[in-house]
Amino acid sequence: MRSILLIEDDNPLAKSISEFLSGEGFKVTHARGQTDGVKLFQAEKFDCVLLDISLEDGNGLAICALIKSLGDTPVIFLTASADETCTVAGFEVGADDYIGKPFRPRELVARIKNALRKHSGSQTTLKCADVVIDTARGVVTKNGEEVFLSALEYRLLILFFSNKGILLTRERIADELWTLSGEFVGDNTLNVYIKRLRDKIEDDAAEPKILKTIRGMGYKAVDE
Amino acid sequence: MRSILLIEDDNPLAKSISEFLSGEGFKVTHARGQTDGVKLFQAEKFDCVLLDISLEDGNGLAICALIKSLGDTPVIFLTASADETCTVAGFEVGADDYIGKPFRPRELVARIKNALRKHSGSQTTLKCADVVIDTARGVVTKNGEEVFLSALEYRLLILFFSNKGILLTRERIADELWTLSGEFVGDNTLNVYIKRLRDKIEDDAAEPKILKTIRGMGYKAVDE
DNA sequence: TTCAATTATTACAAAATTGTAATAAAAAAG
């Protein structure tokens, strides 16, 4: 369940938002003001923050800037005034979206889901067949089971997966992995690395379904 | 210069948007309808698409779905109707934002910049002081110079940098690096890893500026 | 089919990583 921190000093409004979002399957925590909101934010991890831009006890913009400096939690501003300068200022402190009151509940949900999608799926994983690289953690899994790769194997796999379907010449790969770091390695070192990667990520290394050989050219990661 | 594809069949409106955005430093290409828009989109790479949701010769939603299926170009819907169902439908086909006419030029620019920021800077690097992790390549640099980390050291650093400013307890770290993978390691193994990381990324490991010890609790990465 | 070129595999030392134990140093408590 996705958790939302609602920072809003208009209690009746906060109550109605809370109720509606709870009904939509979100876990809502309500903070009545700036102090309260910052405290709650630092105590717990939230998936999204709904923030009233004009709080009585302080500036919503400042809270947003603080939240953004601490991490990458999406922030959506709520505001009574449809004042344009607010919108612009909001985006400047890193807000993800902005919705003017009165807003329609379904639009609010749509915007929240949109923000969540952007952040969760912010391309921290690279996938190819049943192999997934979680670049945010530096972990590789095959069918959900962790595969332990060495530092260089990991980099090689990233190179392939971030160029899925694209042919990578031997030269390009060698450049990316070795020559750019000032090293020079033998000619068939890459062959060996491919073999080692295949041993770890292919169902059957003898018949690779992921790391394909393009004879005379190089290799290519394919997803099918 | 950022290029924008504007798909809008209301010519006077399109002209005014084009002029305004050009003045803001964007390169605007105007398509008068669906057919034209799709053709232009496939012929050239755009940084962002502004799309009228209700085109005379077809459905804006369908174009958006098509664009999203072809890649990851941000799409912002323009619409005359402030109709809520449109907003929801727009997000469902993967739109990045939605702005109802009449819109204020500055708000339009703010929303475009927001969308561009989200897509380009999709957080592939983690930074702390002069140390940068490029998670898209799996490479760590200090002052631009590459630092070679082992697989576990890399993961540990990612853990710290993606929780910058947040205290990580010894237990939390050990869980993330070892126990979750089913391993159990000795009690002071973490001390040793911290030392090794500091040796590699700190100016002076004896006086750490990045990986701070929080006695009795754990460690914390700080940026200052 | 035969041959040459390319890629795959195996095996092996040198080097690096990994976890642990022992010891030292530093900080908090008494």
Next chain:
DNA sequence: CTTTTTTATTACAATTTTGTAATAATTGAA
């Protein structure tokens, strides 16, 4: 100031990674 607790450092063996060489297998061309 001493003692205790916590963290840092060093040193060490087992394991893994890394690059290379030698050999085998495969492919495409002649």
